[in-house]
Amino acid sequence: MNVSIIDPLQGDFPEVIEEFLQHGVMKCIAFNRRGTLLAAGCSDGSCVVWDFQTRGIAKELRDKDCVSPITSVCWSKYGHYILVSATDKSLTLWDVVSGEKVTRTTLHQTTLHACLHPGSSTPSVCLACPLSSAPIIVNLNTGSTTVLPASVFDSGTGTVLPSCNRFIDGSLPFTPTAACFSKYGDLIYVGNSRGEILIIDYKDIQVRGIVSVPGAAVIKNIVCSRNGQYLLTNSNDRTIRIFENLLPPKDGPRAIDQLCSTIGELQGVEKLKAVGSRCLVFFHEFQDSVTRIQWKAPCFSGDGEWVVGASANKGEHKIYIWDRAGHLVKILEGPKEALTDLVWHPVHPIVVSVSFSGLVYIWAKDYTENWSAFAPDFKELEENEEYIEREDEFDLMPETEKVKESVVNEDEEVDIMMVERDSAFSDSDMSQGELCFLPAIPCPDVPEQEKFIRSASKLADSNHSGSALSEEAGQNGQITNPASSPVEAIDNSIADDTGVTCLKRKRKPSEKGLELQAEKGRKSLTKVKSSGKSSKSKNKSAMGQDRGICVFADDVTDDPTTNS
Structure with missing residues (x-):
């Protein structure tokens, strides 16, 4: 995002739902340190890693021993590992790159929240909060x-x-x-x-x-x-x-x-x-002194300037945003369903929430571009105005005026190897490689593929034995057009499934029109509109021309006078 065209008077917090992610029934989410990857725990025991830049699935971590809903997910400091807790009292540590299970531990109680030690690059210790114990x-x-x-x-x-x-x-x-x-x-x-x-x-x-x-x-x-x-x-006092x-x-x-x-x-x-x-x-x-609601999943923004909390009421997807001084600045209202988890992006003003149905909503800022920030003499016009040029606007500049020389030292060597540290990640160890992205593999759309195969099989059956629609049309003396391409076959299959007939009816021609058609048929053969016609349809069209009737592939004549 171009920061120079953003109005500085606008609050740096999300405002609208930008997009939603869908994959099974997701329960909890967590960002890595850079905010480039988003991990989501599902109700079937799997953990999905989303590439937050492309909004595509980069990795799916699934354990055959765990089919219980996930209660929390946590990234390691440099993003190479993910800790997952489930309702079957298990703690599982995953290697993100290889997608393999590193270790699995079973506790005596269900863990509601678990997090890895933030000071260790190779996680071996975690903090777990069980259901009803210390x-x-x-x-x-x-x-x-x-x-x-x-x-x-x-x-x-x-x-x-x-x-x-x-x-x-x-x-x-x-509790x-x-x-x-x-x-x-x-x-x-x-x-x-x-x-x-x-x-x-x-x-x-x-x-x-x-x-x-x-x-x-x-x-x-x-x-x-x-x-x-x-x-x-x-x-618990709603504060x-x-x-x-x-x-x-x-x-x-x-x-x-x-x-x-x-x-x-x-x-x-x-x-x-x-x-x-x-x-x-x-x-x-x-607190909300009017409604006195309970809060769920409170957290800070990435820079600590904003505080966000969600309403714990059922059937309500409301997110409250305050500044650190205590002023309520925004209330985000989502779909009419409960909220289960909430997290703020580490770098950008983006909030991600999880609904009770398992969808992940991405709340982003509704930016207003400020084009006057490009140059101090730039003027925004509310409507078109006639431009009046200055008298000396197109005069040649005298040669005595020269462009000011640049004060940049061209002999100075430019360091292209040194990486400037971001203040938000000042505690990063440069010797430790941080995992920021994963290769995303596109998956084929299985329902569309199955639909295409089903329609192709119907097309093959109709070529050999004829479909019920074509047989019925042949019995009534009407001419139909078989599908000449897979796209037409798909359209025909949709019509068969929905019970809608795709045959077009032609208006009854006048007597003068019938005479013109008969005279034209005697002079030359009528050209057929569509190119992929079967020989049977061509013969029938020729027979119709001898009778003084013009039959097209896409149309069927339903005039009783022409069939006599």
Whole structure:
């Protein structure tokens, strides 16, 4: 897109449905880091990789051992692997290029969401959020699991609860626990059912800080922005909240250790809350104060400037977009069906949503071109105007005026090998090859092919034995035109299927017309319109000419006076 002709006053967010993708019943989606590939998990256990530039299928990952619906998909850092979780309690790691299964692990519970460690180029560890237990760290190579603490006793001891994730009163939670990695994976943010955000060190699996969320409601979703500066929570009190992350993107545990040394003599939970208040600061909250709807699949935009959330109401495909300051800027209304998943493109202002029926809708910006941005003296006209030339417009310029010499140093060597880093991908390792595209193989349209074969077989049968329509026409003394090409055969087959006869009827000629036709028939043979006529149709047309009747291949005379 030419950025120079885009109006800068327009918001950089999607506005209309640009296109939709269809392949089976898709349930969840995820972009790779560059946004060039889109992975979609289907209800039959397969995972489809779309080329987002051409909107074609580049790869289909299918496991014969998994026929259950997919609950989440996640790309590795450089796009060479995809982690898929399904309702049969399985976690499958796929090699995208070869399309082969790398490893498969079965857990004790169904995983609602799983993500790979963002700091590893060769994924071997993932974070899984089961249906009704605490989040776990899974080693994909060995299959071993480590349960994360999801709550802390509200006493002065600061003892972490056992791995069964029980509350203080001993009851089990009824809602899943949300969790996500920090930008580089050295910290894990866990949102529990008590309305708290636990900051956990990834290496020693210890709680390093506690942040109390306003409202103390169950946290359903927790998302970290792409740059790691903001944290988003979706609570059960119908409110989305944003927290500003004061920790550095790298070496978060070391920064927490420095904070602990400045706190003082606080111990236990009080110390953890004091540390948490200096790590995450409440920034803003988003809610619909009129309808008070629940939110689903909230996320940030690629640059973190916009916050998007979908309505969780059934039969409603609504997407709300706010700026980070809390102002509602756009409401996108889609088809009258529920929304199951939502994701924002990493680079462009594009939102992709999944409907309950399995279609993927692509929301893009409705650009308005600003042609006056080409030159400062360019003028846009609302209607045609007569142009009046200046008096000296076509005068020859004097030779004394010369074009200003360019200040570019032509002797300077131009570096064509150095690749400038994009600010959105500043953490990329240039030594590691990143997978951005896959070769897309076009697939033939199977229904059209079967239709052509069926019509060709009907054509062959009609050539040998004659179709029912031709026999009926021959019995009534009428002349029909057999199909002379596959296209005509397809049209005839469609007519047979729909019960519509494609024969054209000719108007009854006048007496003067019959006399002219008879005189013309005696002088010369009547020319036939279409070229591929059978000998039988030609003989019948000649017989009709002897009787003073002109019969064409596309027409059938239904005049009783001509048949007498």
